[in-house]
Amino acid sequence: MNSPIITVKNVVTQFGLNRVHDGVSLHVDQGEIYGLLGGSGSGKTTLLKEMIMLLEPKAGEITILGQNILTSSNKDKDYLRRQWGVLFQNGALFSSLTVAENVAISLKEYTDIPAYLLSDIVSMKISMVGLPPHVGSLYPAELSGGMIKRASLARALAMDPKLLFLDEPTSGLDPVGAAAFDQLILQLRDMLELTIVMVTHDLDSIWTTVDRLAVLGDKKVIVEGTLDDVNRSEHPDIKAFFRGKRGLTRMQNGK
Numbered sequence: 709m710n711s712p713i714i715t716v717k718n719v720v721t722q723f724g725l726n727r728v729h730d731g732v733s734l735h736v737d738q739g740e741i742y743g744l745l746g747g748s749g750s751g752k753t754t755l756l757k758e759m760i761m762l763l764e765p766k767a768g769e770i771t772i773l774g775q776n777i778l779t780s781s782n783k784d785k786d787y788l789r790r791q792w793g794v795l796f797q798n799g800a801l802f803s804s805l806t807v808a809e810n811v812a813i814s815l816k817e818y819t820d821i822p823a824y825l826l827s828d829i830v831s832m833k834i835s836m837v838g839l840p841p842h843v844g845s846l847y848p849a850e851l852s853g854g855m856i857k858r859a860s861l862a863r864a865l866a867m868d869p870k871l872l873f874l875d876e877p878t879s880g881l882d883p884v885g886a887a888a889f890d891q892l893i894l895q896l897r898d899m900l901e902l903t904i905v906m907v908t909h910d911l912d913s914i915w916t917t918v919d920r921l922a923v924l925g926d927k928k929v930i931v932e933g934t935l936d937d938v939n940r941s942e943h944p945d946i947k948a949f950f951r952g953k954r955g956l957t958r959m960q961n962g963k
């Protein structure tokens with residue numbers, strides 16, 4: 709359980725004159741839920757996009773499942789893209805397709821699974837994320853915020869990925885919905901033996917789900933480790949976040 713599945717080394721990212729990362733390094737171990745934290749604009753989403761090959765850093769190294777994704781061949785990149793699922797901040801389902809059609813997209817594109825089996829697989833994915841079967845025939849506009857997140861998660865899991873990337877999965881959910889989503893993430897990690905990278909600033913979610921985390925700030929990783937490691941940091945940003953009023957309450961209540 710302790711070999712790194714993702715290694716980020718000295719990543720530098722720049723948009724025009726705006727340097728976002730200036731030597732970001734971290735590693736994600738197999739089977740863990742890894743939190744990416746940091747203030748707004750600290751480059752969390754950008755780093756996530758670099759990990760899934762939607763953006764290329766200016767310098768540095770990113771290794772995923774043993775492959776350097778910045779120098780790998782197109783064939784290897786195609787292979788890698790099938791090893792992960794992604795849930796973006798706003799869900800991003802296709803509004804003209806039903807939930808079932810959304811979940812089926814990658815399966816249709818990348819596999820030769822016959823139609824009768826495809827619908828079984830899609831139903832299974834929909835049930836796996838805790839949605840009732842009839843939701844498959846609904847359109848995104850007919851779903852609540854929590855259902856959209858779950859449907860997007862079902863789509864992210866369609867190809868049985870080893871890795872799951874989540875960008876602020878609980879944002880926009882009420883506390884009850886967010887807590888239920890956290891439990892779902894934990895269950896799916898155990899059931900499917902996933903490794904999960906999750907951008908979040910939701911303290912409750914961090915305490916419930918995250919095994920280790922990195923906090924981005926000053927264009928670097930301010931601190932990486934378990935919650936206990938991070939709690940011991942004397943960096944002012946960390947103190948403000950984890951030992952502010954909400955953080956202290958959470959710490960006293962424990963996991």
Ligand SMILES: Nc1ncnc2c1ncn2[C@@H]1O[C@H](COP(=O)(O)OP(=O)(O)O)[C@@H](O)[C@H]1O
Nearest residue numbers: 723726728746747748749750751752753754755
């Ligand atoms: N495609 C882009 N083009 C130019 N600047 C970008 C782009 N994407 C992100 N940025 C900038 O990079 C910085 C980090 O953004 P982002 O990764 O979205 O932060 P976070 O997710 O931590 O809030 C911000 O200053 C943002 O304006």
Ligand SMILES: [Mg+2]
Nearest residue numbers: 752753754907
């Ligand atoms: Mg972001």
